[in-house]
Amino acid sequence: MNRIIKVARMQLINKATFIGIPLIILFSSFLFTVVIWWLVRRNDAEGILYGGGAQAPMWYFLALGIQALTLTFPFSLGMSISRRSFYLGTLALFATCALVLSVFYYLMGLLETATGGWWLDGRFFALQWISENNWFIQIMFYFVLMVLLFMIGFLIATIYMRWRQMGMVFFFTSLGVVVIGAIALITFTDTWMQFWEWVMTWSAGGVTLWGGLVAVLMAGCSYLTLRKATA
Amino acid sequence: MTQATAIAIRDLTKTYKDLKALDNINLDLEPNRIYGLLGRNGAGKTTLMSILTGQNFQDHGTVQVFGHEPFENDATLARICFIRESQKYPDDFKVHQAFAAASLFFENWDQHLAQELMKEFDLPAKRKIKKLSRGQLSAVGVIIGLASRAEITFFDEPYLGLDAVARQIFYDRLVADFAEHPRTIVLSSHLIDEVANLLEHVIVIDKGQIVIDADAEELRGAAVTVTGDAAKVQEFVGTAKVLHRDALGALASVTIESQLDAGRREQAKLMGLDLSPVSLQQFVVRSSLSSASERVDEKSEAWS
Numbered sequence: 001m002n003r004i005i006k007v008a009r010m011q012l013i014n015k016a017t018f019i020g021i022p023l024i025i026l027f028s029s030f031l032f033t034v035v036i037w038w039l040v041r042r043n044d045a046e047g048i049l050y051g052g053g054a055q056a057p058m059w060y061f062l063a064l065g066i067q068a069l070t071l072t073f074p075f076s077l078g079m080s081i082s083r084r085s086f087y088l089g090t091l092a093l094f095a096t097c098a099l100v101l102s103v104f105y106y107l108m109g110l111l112e113t114a115t116g117g118w119w120l121d122g123r124f125f126a127l128q129w130i131s132e133n134n135w136f137i138q139i140m141f142y143f144v145l146m147v148l149l150f151m152i153g154f155l156i157a158t159i160y161m162r163w164r165q166m167g168m169v170f171f172f173t174s175l176g177v178v179v180i181g182a183i184a185l186i187t188f189t190d191t192w193m194q195f196w197e198w199v200m201t202w203s204a205g206g207v208t209l210w211g212g213l214v215a216v217l218m219a220g221c222s223y224l225t226l227r228k229a230t231a
Numbered sequence: 232m233t234q235a236t237a238i239a240i241r242d243l244t245k246t247y248k249d250l251k252a253l254d255n256i257n258l259d260l261e262p263n264r265i266y267g268l269l270g271r272n273g274a275g276k277t278t279l280m281s282i283l284t285g286q287n288f289q290d291h292g293t294v295q296v297f298g299h300e301p302f303e304n305d306a307t308l309a310r311i312c313f314i315r316e317s318q319k320y321p322d323d324f325k326v327h328q329a330f331a332a333a334s335l336f337f338e339n340w341d342q343h344l345a346q347e348l349m350k351e352f353d354l355p356a357k358r359k360i361k362k363l364s365r366g367q368l369s370a371v372g373v374i375i376g377l378a379s380r381a382e383i384t385f386f387d388e389p390y391l392g393l394d395a396v397a398r399q400i401f402y403d404r405l406v407a408d409f410a411e412h413p414r415t416i417v418l419s420s421h422l423i424d425e426v427a428n429l430l431e432h433v434i435v436i437d438k439g440q441i442v443i444d445a446d447a448e449e450l451r452g453a454a455v456t457v458t459g460d461a462a463k464v465q466e467f468v469g470t471a472k473v474l475h476r477d478a479l480g481a482l483a484s485v486t487i488e489s490q491l492d493a494g495r496r497e498q499a500k501l502m503g504l505d506l507s508p509v510s511l512q513q514f515v516v517r518s519s520l521s522s523a524s525e526r527v528d529e530k531s532e533a534w535s
Contacts, residue, residue, distance in 0.1 A: 003305050003309070006335045010335055013324070013328045013331055013332055014321070014323045014324065014328060016323070071319065071320075071322050072321050074318070074319035075318070075319055075320050075321055075324075075329075075332070077284075077286045078313065078314050078315065078318050078319075078375075079333060079336040079337075080284065080311050080312060080313070080336060080337070081308070081336060082285070082303045082308055083303060084305075227303070228288065230281070230286060231286055231315070231319065
């Protein structure tokens with residue numbers, strides 16, 4: 001247990017990586033959005049303004065998942081850390097960061113609603129599709145999305161660490177085959193209309209649930225892969 | 232302090248695709264000694280150390296460190312330190328941050344020693360690790376190895392890129408610290424003469440097999456080179472195992488694996504032959520080469 005916490009502390013030695021950079025990305029994308037809204041309002045635009053900048057730090061987590069593994073994993077082997085401790089410590093730290101940020105998103109969403117969209121009727125944090133749910137689903141939605149992106153990066157990096165280039169070629173080729181297969185299936189059965197109708201029925205709660213399941217599945221796969229990875 | 236074996240290796244085999252990196256290795260390492268793990272590049276030194284530290288896996292055989300399998304065993308791993316020659320560090324780490332990380336995981340970590348060594352190696356604490364020169368990078372590994380004071384410490388070609396002065400600092404510090412804090416040290420090297428005086432026990436590995444596993448003291452007198460008139464040299468050498476043979480006209484110089492007693496030495500003198508000691512490096516080189524040629528002989532016999 002002790003060494004798992006130490007792994008989390010090791011990942012935090014450079015605080016910029018897990019805390020500083022995501023905050024910089026979030027605040028700069030937020031400021032840019034507000035400035036753009038303000039410019040738009042000056043030109044007498046009507047209606048609600050939407051900004052997608054809240055997802056900006058989430059994409060950084062994809063890169064963070066890759067970086068946590070390719071750079072820190074070989075180092076942690078040199079620090080005589082078992083793969084299990086490395087895995088649990090890294091995931092625990094990331095989950096904590098994601099949870100804190102998710103609560104922050106929720107609180108900013110409340111503030112956004114209270115200020116009438118930052119006095120500009122803009123929507124950055126409280127996108128209607130998400131903010132119409134209760135607090136728990138809102139926080140879990142952000143949380144699952146962040147963990148999912150981190151796990152995608154982490155899993156791909158684990159496959160690389162274990163099987164190197166051959167693993168990458170195999171993984172992305174298989175992924176391509178599956179995606180093209182799905183597209184072909186929908187095209188040949190002429191069911192694109194039904195597909196998009198089905199997508200429109202997705203709720204934030206449903207996405208959270210299924211996304212969470214996929215994240216857990218990927219976490220399991222990356223652990224099994226990491227067990228036999230080498231520096 | 233327990234005198235049980237520190238490391239026990241049985242029938243260890245590791246194959247990479249078509250290369251036998253380790254071929255049925257058996258070894259026992261005692262605690263609190265300095266071992267030299269010697270051999271050519273690609274002989275299997277790093278693979279062996281990686282398996283001993285749970286960083287890699289064997290195909291066959293068992294490895295026990297203080298009586299336990301090291302693989303995924305935090306309690307056992309915590310007693311080992313192995314900084315590999317090509318050790319990777321997180322890209323954004325500065326030198327002092329790498330030491331901060333090491334201080335988390337090695338409970339005997341001596342920050343004071345680390346700081347002293349940083350000064351002696353002239354290592355800039357605030358520089359990013361990826362900006363360091365090869366020698367400075369080696370110094371980081373050497374400092375982690377020494378300051379961790381782990382019960383078993385592996386040094387994997389620790390001197391790469393280090394100048395002669397820095398290497399001497401490393402050797403001196405190693406001996407001084409070992410005297411105060413005895414532990415098991417495995418020094419992998421191919422600069423054999425430089426480390427020869429440090430070593431208490433020598434293990435030579437060649438093409439995945441153990442060629443020599445003996446006390447350093449024993450090896451120092453294990454071979455001798457006889458030089459003189461070719462016929463007389465041949466007569467003197469007799470049936471002793473020949474490691475190497477050089478001939479120049481009527482003169483011959485033959486290295487034999489044999490401990491000469493006073494009588495034999497007197498005999499050599501009377502026959503007008505010169506005896507010269509063989510350094511550890513020469514002995515290892517000759518043994519590796521002759522073991523290689525033996526293998527070739529075996530193969531050609533099998534073919535005929």
